[in-house]
Amino acid sequence: MYEAFFGLRDAPFSLTPNTRYFLRAPSHGQALELLLVALRQKEGFIKVSGEVGTGKTLLCRLLLNALEGKLTTAYIPNPQLGPTELFEAIADELGVTLDDPSNTHRALSALQQYLIDNAASSGAAVLVIDEAQSMPVETLETLRLLTNLETESRKLLQVVLFGQPELDELLARPDLRQLSQRITFQHRLETLSPETVADYLQHRLAKAGWNGGRLFQPRAVRLISRASGGTPRLINILAHKALIAAYGRGEREITSRHVRQAIRDTDSVVRRPGVLGGLI
Structure with missing residues (x-):
């Protein structure tokens, strides 16, 4: 879907467990x-x-x-x-x-x-x-x-x-x-800290073929961390949907706007109180 647009070999945030993407958090x-x-x-x-x-x-x-x-x-x-x-x-x-x-x-x-x-x-x-x-x-x-x-x-x-x-x-x-x-x-097993969430996103992107700088803006990363609670599966869901949102707009950087759209589309995080506030 968006892989070619972002120069990726495959989807970095698939929910299928793939040992190649393991981050030693x-x-x-x-x-x-x-x-x-x-x-x-x-x-x-x-x-x-x-x-x-x-x-x-x-x-x-x-x-x-x-x-x-x-x-x-x-x-x-x-x-x-x-x-x-x-x-x-x-x-x-x-x-x-x-x-x-x-x-x-x-x-x-x-x-x-x-x-x-x-x-x-x-x-x-x-x-x-x-x-x-x-x-x-x-x-x-x-x-x-x-x-x-x-x-x-x-x-x-x-x-x-x-x-x-x-x-x-x-x-x-x-x-x-x-x-x-x-x-x-x-x-x-513990969830990922906010600092580790940034490393997690970058690690998976690199494994998928990304060789640029930070694709996710810092505010977007903080919002993903806050909405997911540091749970890897939820991070994957939000990051995947944010990439789809950016691709749909023809935008090559992931911002908090894309992440907010992903959050609204995800029942498991959208009900967390205060998630859509504070970082917007």
Whole structure:
């Protein structure tokens, strides 16, 4: 749409998570480093939580890319599964045949044998679960049973949970305390500071092929930061719509006028009190 007009190779603010656009912002960089260090130390359970749109799925994909070819991984993007379905999903990811997934003992035995054989050649396997806040309680209990699979010296399966803050509330339940106590490392993703929002916009533009100066005027950047609350997904939405607005007017610099138009067109931010005032 506007890519050629601004000299871009592709759309810099797409909502599809693309690891090429990852900005090592303070909280996100710390989360990635924590994950890699914890996995190297063979910790059993690791949790990363954050509000909607803060970049959990992008971080999840970065982690999987970093582990590719180094450790055996299983990835479950939608864990709203029952215990039997969880066994089946993990087995499918690992290439394990389960004769009777509904039989907990037999399923665990089959997975344990695979993990023992895998550990001899590749080390511990890593199970990565996105949107973990949607897991039923009985499935979380099954997940705890999977982390019991170990040798005398190390865990056979490490688990990384990515989820919204509801995951923290879920794991605080008394009946899930055994699972909660096994989480040895955890990190809460923060939104971007106003200063980092400017870097974020410029970083994504550069990755998309922009080689000019500041395309977004300072007042436009401040307005995006204020309206989005520093949430990357909302920043992307507003920046994308502002670029469309400028393109429609044939204007090659993004001003606060373009951003205000984007805000009015975005229900998730337009109702924030005071957003359209103060910077206009």
